[in-house]
Amino acid sequence: MSLDPIRICICGSVDDGKSTLVGRILVETKNIFSDHDTKLKNLSKRYGTTGSSIDYALAMDGLQAEREQGITIDVAHKYINYNKRRITFCDSPGHKQYTKNVVTAASECHAAVVLLDATKGVLEQTKRHIAILDFVGIKNIVFAVNKMDCVHYKQQVFQTIQKELSSLIAKKNITSVSYVPVSALKGDNVTSSSSKMKWYKQKHLLHLLSTMKLGKDNNKFPYIALQHVHRPNRTIRHYMGMAKGQWSANDKIIALPSGQTTSIKTTYSGFVKNKKTSSCIISFETKDEIDLVRGDVVVTKQGLVQTGNAFHASVCVVSQDNLYMGRTYLMRLGNKETNININKIKNKLDLITNSKVACNELTINDLGEIEFNTNEVVAFTPFDQDKRLGSFILIDKENNNTVAAGTINFALRKSESIFAETLIIDKKQKANLVKQT
Amino acid sequence: MKISKLLITLEEEAISIIRDSFSKSLNPVMMYSIGKDSSVLLHLARKAFYPSPVPFPLLHIDTMWKFKEMISFKEKIAKQHQLKMITHTNIPGVKKNINPFDHSTYTDIMKTDALKEALDNNHFDVIYGGARRDEEASRSKERVVSVRESNHSWDPKNQRPELFGLYNYHKSKEQSLRVFPISNWTEEDVWNYILSEKIEIVDLYFSKVRPTVQRDGAWFMVDDDRFPLQKGEKIIRQSIRFRTLGCYPLTAGTLSTAKTIPQIILENKKFNYSERSGRLIDHDKPDSMEAKKKMGYF
Numbered sequence: 001m002s003l004d005p006i007r008i009c010i011c012g013s014v015d016d017g018k019s020t021l022v023g024r025i026l027v028e029t030k031n032i033f034s035d036h037d038t039k040l041k042n043l044s045k046r047y048g049t050t051g052s053s054i055d056y057a058l059a060m061d062g063l064q065a066e067r068e069q070g071i072t073i074d075v076a077h078k079y080i081n082y083n084k085r086r087i088t089f090c091d092s093p094g095h096k097q098y099t100k101n102v103v104t105a106a107s108e109c110h111a112a113v114v115l116l117d118a119t120k121g122v123l124e125q126t127k128r129h130i131a132i133l134d135f136v137g138i139k140n141i142v143f144a145v146n147k148m149d150c151v152h153y154k155q156q157v158f159q160t161i162q163k164e165l166s167s168l169i170a171k172k173n174i175t176s177v178s179y180v181p182v183s184a185l186k187g188d189n190v191t192s193s194s195s196k197m198k199w200y201k202q203k204h205l206l207h208l209l210s211t212m213k214l215g216k217d218n219n220k221f222p223y224i225a226l227q228h229v230h231r232p233n234r235t236i237r238h239y240m241g242m243a244k245g246q247w248s249a250n251d252k253i254i255a256l257p258s259g260q261t262t263s264i265k266t267t268y269s270g271f272v273k274n275k276k277t278s279s280c281i282i283s284f285e286t287k288d289e290i291d292l293v294r295g296d297v298v299v300t301k302q303g304l305v306q307t308g309n310a311f312h313a314s315v316c317v318v319s320q321d322n323l324y325m326g327r328t329y330l331m332r333l334g335n336k337e338t339n340i341n342i343n344k345i346k347n348k349l350d351l352i353t354n355s356k357v358a359c360n361e362l363t364i365n366d367l368g369e370i371e372f373n374t375n376e377v378v379a380f381t382p383f384d385q386d387k388r389l390g391s392f393i394l395i396d397k398e399n400n401n402t403v404a405a406g407t408i409n410f411a412l413r414k415s416e417s418i419f420a421e422t423l424i425i426d427k428k429q430k431a432n433l434v435k436q437t
Numbered sequence: 438m439k440i441s442k443l444l445i446t447l448e449e450e451a452i453s454i455i456r457d458s459f460s461k462s463l464n465p466v467m468m469y470s471i472g473k474d475s476s477v478l479l480h481l482a483r484k485a486f487y488p489s490p491v492p493f494p495l496l497h498i499d500t501m502w503k504f505k506e507m508i509s510f511k512e513k514i515a516k517q518h519q520l521k522m523i524t525h526t527n528i529p530g531v532k533k534n535i536n537p538f539d540h541s542t543y544t545d546i547m548k549t550d551a552l553k554e555a556l557d558n559n560h561f562d563v564i565y566g567g568a569r570r571d572e573e574a575s576r577s578k579e580r581v582v583s584v585r586e587s588n589h590s591w592d593p594k595n596q597r598p599e600l601f602g603l604y605n606y607h608k609s610k611e612q613s614l615r616v617f618p619i620s621n622w623t624e625e626d627v628w629n630y631i632l633s634e635k636i637e638i639v640d641l642y643f644s645k646v647r648p649t650v651q652r653d654g655a656w657f658m659v660d661d662d663r664f665p666l667q668k669g670e671k672i673i674r675q676s677i678r679f680r681t682l683g684c685y686p687l688t689a690g691t692l693s694t695a696k697t698i699p700q701i702i703l704e705n706k707k708f709n710y711s712e713r714s715g716r717l718i719d720h721d722k723p724d725s726m727e728a729k730k731k732m733g734y735f
């Protein structure tokens with residue numbers, strides 16, 4: 001049987017029932033082994049919050065500290081096969097303190113489930129999580145309104161929350177949204193349709209997740225992002241990287257940012273030599289010696305992949321260290337590492353008003369926009385064109401901590417940066433602007 | 438056999454992680470436990486650098502209590518793929534006759550301490566391991582690139598965020614990085630991959646008539662005459678196989694007739710027991726694996 005892999009981030013505020021939900025899915029799809037089940041029953045007796053019945057949440061909270069405190073601290077990864085899909089659940093913590101772990105979970109996922117407590121409705125954390133999902137480029141979200149059993153399965157409660165959510169996401173880039181009322185505890189609409197909410201006409205949550213259409217990666221532009229130059233001896237260099245598109249020997253290539261050209265002499269993908277390959281994992285030799293190092297990008301023609309040294313970007317701060325204007329950080333953009341200097345902190349997202357406000361520094365959990373210069377010219381694409389070439393992290397050079405995650409919006413040129421300040425440019429215009437230059 | 442889309446995705450992810458971290462390492466090493474996960478990891482490393490040989494040594498911690506077949510398999514594989522194989526044993530532990538029957542601290546001394554000693558002696562900075570997140574609860578929480586402190590300890594409450602798959606390999610001199618390229622593989626994926634790539638594994642994984650003894654409801658293989666039989670225990674010859682491989686007195690087998698990989702996959706689905714249920718090391722306390730990892734174990 002061929003399975004399609006999909007990774008789903010589960011987020012929501014503390015106690016909204018994330019762990020209970022995923023735990024139940026694991027148990028009901030028989031993805032929990034019976035010895036783990038016995039462990040679960042023992043743990044339920046010791047730490048459980050659900051009386052004499054099994055506390056499904058304990059299947060997820062794998063760390064001792066998590067069970068003792070009854071909270072989720074870090075991402076748990078769980079795997080199920082369902083309906084021709086390999087679904088990986090990345091259960092993320094609800095506490096604001098551990099938001100960096102939500103960003104970690106979300107940034108590697110294709111889609112997300114945002115959980116809400118029907119008795120509490122939309123919270124600040126809900127807004128934060130939606131903003132984070134939008135920031136990392138997730139376009140598919142299922143909102144699961146949980147604990148419907150506590151509100152007598154009333155349609156009105158669900159509708160009120162749905163309405164508030166839909167206005168919240170109106171301005172975001174999220175393209176596919178569904179809403180489902182559930183009770184993770186009682187099992188309504190989780191892995192089977194609920195008889196208590198006849199008014200809900202859609203499918204249950206797991207069905208939605210297993211049939212959800214993922215946006216196609218619309219970037220067909222071939223490139224190789226160089227990861228490593230291997231030198232088994234003095235004469236041979238094997239260039240290794242992550243490829244997009246098809247590659248074969250004799251392809252003419254341009255190395256970015258240097259702009260030098262040559263052609264491919266030999267390709268290897270796995271143990272196979274010189275066969276046209278669409279494998280993502282490629283290794284090749286070039287005909288001429290050119291300047292090509294880790295972090296460079298190889299293309300066959302000018303176009304999508306650009307070069308630049310000044311950028312406008314969105315960031316999310318994930319460490320206790322603030323992000324300051326004028327400070328130097330080490331940046332990893334794609335596979336390239338270089339120093340950057342933050343010229344401007346433009347704004348941060350105010351979650352209450354859902355608007356951008358001016359500020360001078362960004363602190364932990366803040367989402368905002370910055371402008372920076374890089375020490376060297378680098379190859380990149382805007383994030384919305386290619387995630388791999390348009391995302392970066394910032395590293396504190398003193399303590400090696402990862403300070404922020406970022407996505408490139410567009411490159412700044414002198415004339416453009418004036419534009420960016422005086423006009424409010426929406427994403428489409430931004431993309432056009434970049435193309436024009 | 439055609440490789441599935443899921444396996445292609447997992448393979449690409451793993452090879453990418455291996456190359457990425459290798460490029461940023463000074464003195465890398467790959468843990469080699471001789472088990473199926475290590476065999477997969479080794480295969481991926483060979484594929485990642487082909488046509489060059491694997492550019493780092495393999496490290497095996499020999500407790501002196503491994504199955505005999507494991508050790509001969511290790512020697513064969515090392516020769517076959519021209520690998521640099523480092524084997525390390527806690528010699529003072531052996532001299533004191535620390536053994537799995539009499540000493541509750543056996544794993545700490547013969548495995549964890551030995552591992553730490555080998556890593557310290559060689560100053561390895563990037564250490565590849567074949568651990569998977571589906572194996573055990575605390576493993577499901579660990580990062581792909583896991584920062585370990587000077588004493589190799591793991592702080593699960595304070596893990597470095599991993600964003601967009603852009604790993605941060607920067608660390609202080611005292612720290613080291615454990616890198617887990619097959620984090621997101623399940624046991625079933627491992628078997629399917631072994632099948633489609635025709636990866637060689639130790640024969641102990643396949644069912645065969647072996648000398649066994651029943652203890653605490655589990656079946657153990659009597660691999661040599663160091664296994665002291667207790668009153669009433671008898672050696673019975675019957676068909677068993679192993680789902681994980683470790684020290685033979687601590688690794689329970691499964692009564693089985695599965696002689697091929699498809700049969701193993703089918704049987705595992707029916708059993709509904711986790712692969713580590715045969716590993717005694719996980720059972721002492723609810724959080725024993727986590728406690729061991731915090732001390733520096735894999």
Ligand SMILES: Nc1nc2c(ncn2[C@@H]2O[C@H](COP(=O)(O)OP(=O)(O)O)[C@@H](O)[C@H]2O)c(=O)[nH]1
Pocket residue numbers: 012013014015016017018019020021049050057070071072094146147148149150182183184185186
């Ligand atoms: N009544 C009710 N309680 C629930 C439901 N889902 C979860 N809970 C309870 O809410 C509490 C928090 O659940 P948990 O899964 O730990 O939340 P998390 O912090 O989001 O992972 C636990 O006591 C659960 O038993 C539900 O659908 N209905």
